[in-house]
Amino acid sequence: xxxxxxxxxxxxxxxxxxxxxxxxxxxxxxxxxxxxxxxxxxxxxxxxxxxxxxxxxxxxxxxxxxxxxxxxxxxxxxxxxxxxxxxxxxxxxxxxxxxxxxxxxxxxx
Amino acid sequence: xxxxxxxxxxxxxxxxxxxxxxxxxxxxxxxxxxxxxxxxxxxxxxxxxxxxxxxxxxxxxxxxxxxxxxxxxxxxxxxxxxxxxxxxxxxxxxxxxxxxxxxxxxxxxxx
Numbered sequence: 001x002x003x004x005x006x007x008x009x010x011x012x013x014x015x016x017x018x019x020x021x022x023x024x025x026x027x028x029x030x031x032x033x034x035x036x037x038x039x040x041x042x043x044x045x046x047x048x049x050x051x052x053x054x055x056x057x058x059x060x061x062x063x064x065x066x067x068x069x070x071x072x073x074x075x076x077x078x079x080x081x082x083x084x085x086x087x088x089x090x091x092x093x094x095x096x097x098x099x100x101x102x103x104x105x106x107x108x109x
Numbered sequence: 110x111x112x113x114x115x116x117x118x119x120x121x122x123x124x125x126x127x128x129x130x131x132x133x134x135x136x137x138x139x140x141x142x143x144x145x146x147x148x149x150x151x152x153x154x155x156x157x158x159x160x161x162x163x164x165x166x167x168x169x170x171x172x173x174x175x176x177x178x179x180x181x182x183x184x185x186x187x188x189x190x191x192x193x194x195x196x197x198x199x200x201x202x203x204x205x206x207x208x209x210x211x212x213x214x215x216x217x218x219x220x
Contacts, residue, residue: 031206031207031208033208033209035211041197041199041214042211043211045208045210048207048208088209095142095157095159095164096157097142097154097209099151099152101151102150104149
């Protein structure tokens with residue numbers, strides 16, 4: 001099956017700093033999503049981005065499908081950005097959504 | 110409305126108990142999912158229902174029994190679980206070719 005690797009695995013930032021999270025996948029994908037999992041376990045939808053670039057406030061994402069990677073940019077980070085960030089992909093006609101390994105982000109004051 | 114509702118939020122059960130997890134959505138999504146997530150790991154797919162039929166079973170032990178009574182409801186019946194089955198159980202739904210939405214999860218502890 002498809003392999004989805006995220007980097008870095010852990011990241012500590014001071015409030016106000018910027019960061020880039022990366023998602024690499026081993027095969028062509030139809031869909032790609034970015035999620036933020038908060039400390040209570042809720043998976044919050046950030047972006048649905050099979051290709052191209054999208055922006056939502058301080059967050060933006062870019063997927064380069066032909067090179068099999070996606071990037072999530074967080075600018076001016078806040079303590080509420082802390083948690084785990086996952087990318088997840090669909091391949092072919094399958095309904096299956098496969099999650100990446102995750103990046104654990106801690107934003108400190 | 111992009112809400113997927115899971116109940117209960119927390120569940121403690123003994124190894125001889127039978128319990129059920131419930132998931133509900135009213136977005137008209139025809140694909141519904143159960144995922145299992147252990148601490149510090151990504152969610153792992155257990156089951157997929159498509160148009161109320163089981164389409165994917167990721168070799169899940171038979172002590173987990175899914176059910177999709179209608180297009181809005183998904184259940185996961187639990188019986189004779191082991192302590193290692195303690196985890197966060199997540200339900201999701203989506204329309205084909207669009208984004209998936211997840212519920213808040215049920216945190217299950219097997220004692």
